[in-house]
Amino acid sequence: MFDVFFSHILAKVSLTQAEKDTIKTFFVSKKLRKKQYLLQEGDVCKYMSFVEKGLLRSYNVDEKGDEHMNLFAWEGWWTSDMYSFFSGEKAVLNIDAIEDAELLMITRSDFEEMTLKVPVMDRYFRILFQNSLVTKERRLVSSNTHTAAEKYIQLAQNNSELIRRVPQNLIASYLGLAPETLSRIKKTITSHE
Amino acid sequence: MFDVFFSHILAKVSLTQAEKDTIKTFFVSKKLRKKQYLLQEGDVCKYMSFVEKGLLRSYNVDEKGDEHMNLFAWEGWWTSDMYSFFSGEKAVLNIDAIEDAELLMITRSDFEEMTLKVPVMDRYFRILFQNSLVTKERRLVSSNTHTAAEKYIQLAQNNSELIRRVPQNLIASYLGLAPETLSRIKKTITSHE
């Protein structure tokens, strides 16, 4: 159950067996069926969730009812509405399962307690958030700098697993494109080589 | 010199005097004149810099030579090309001063040493990065969800200091807009109320 979890943490920091045992006590596990919600906007995001298995997406819905993908999380990723989780305010994001999933979840107060009891977890999350920041920074630069086609090509190169596992209309939304646009882009790309 | 610095850190974590003294030893200070570069793309970003005073901007330049604003940093903010700083690879961002500035700078190896000697700094940066992530998450959602006008209005409401201190063409770039577009947007907004 904690296999993927600890292998991902140990890739960033070292843990004693005692620390591992302590950490385990703060998490609850949950299975999620395809299409099932983990979080709906308007609710408070009570958990930060680590994906042991499966694939989830988080997205927001605008006034017109259109969905805008925020990010995808599969084995080894964390997902939550971070703002809601840390502030206790209502979530603006929805999270649901694209594939059946197994999660390890921690509440805000347990998160605080865990970092106090096992301070090296501050370091783990420092590094985790640091890496996410770099990725987000790059994605934002890319979203301003590149054309639709360039953005897709970049994504396909850096994230081939995403392309394989996620329906194309969600990829389009992730890139801020209409599904029709992405369909057309793919046609011109494949014909070009 | 360390006034703003410690007041910002102490807002997130507690430090003993001994810890403060240790932390100080890892930083060097630097003054920067308006228009002066802190970092040019292609160089490695050797420092992460805390802004004690003044205003800096980081941006990247595309193949056509157009600038795309990444973010602005004034008193109390950190700035760097995070990817370059932590990986040692060449920077893609440029950083320069919009106003004369005073900085506190730390190298990568000193950053590592500092977090090992003063582990509570892992916690400080965990919280710092966590907050930045939330902000970036929101900005990205907003950039996909809203029209140009909506983005500007949101920014103006949440970041009036930015509007006051930063030239309009850079604000435009920050929002991913042509300067002409922002100019026109402002006109329609003001006439509407």
Next chain:
DNA sequence: AATTCAGATTGACATAGATCAAGTGTATTT
């Protein structure tokens, strides 16, 4: 005070990508 120069505005036009509307293929459910 005169001269630059950076920033902001305005107009005319171009275009990437969105929207609307059919239609096709292929999974999933019954």
Next chain:
DNA sequence: AAATACACTTGATCTATGTCAATCTGAATT
């Protein structure tokens, strides 16, 4: 196997925003 729904494609427009060029303004430099 039929029925239904979902993902994807294609074509015909529409529109928000970009681009190019001219002008204006005020602040900085000489």
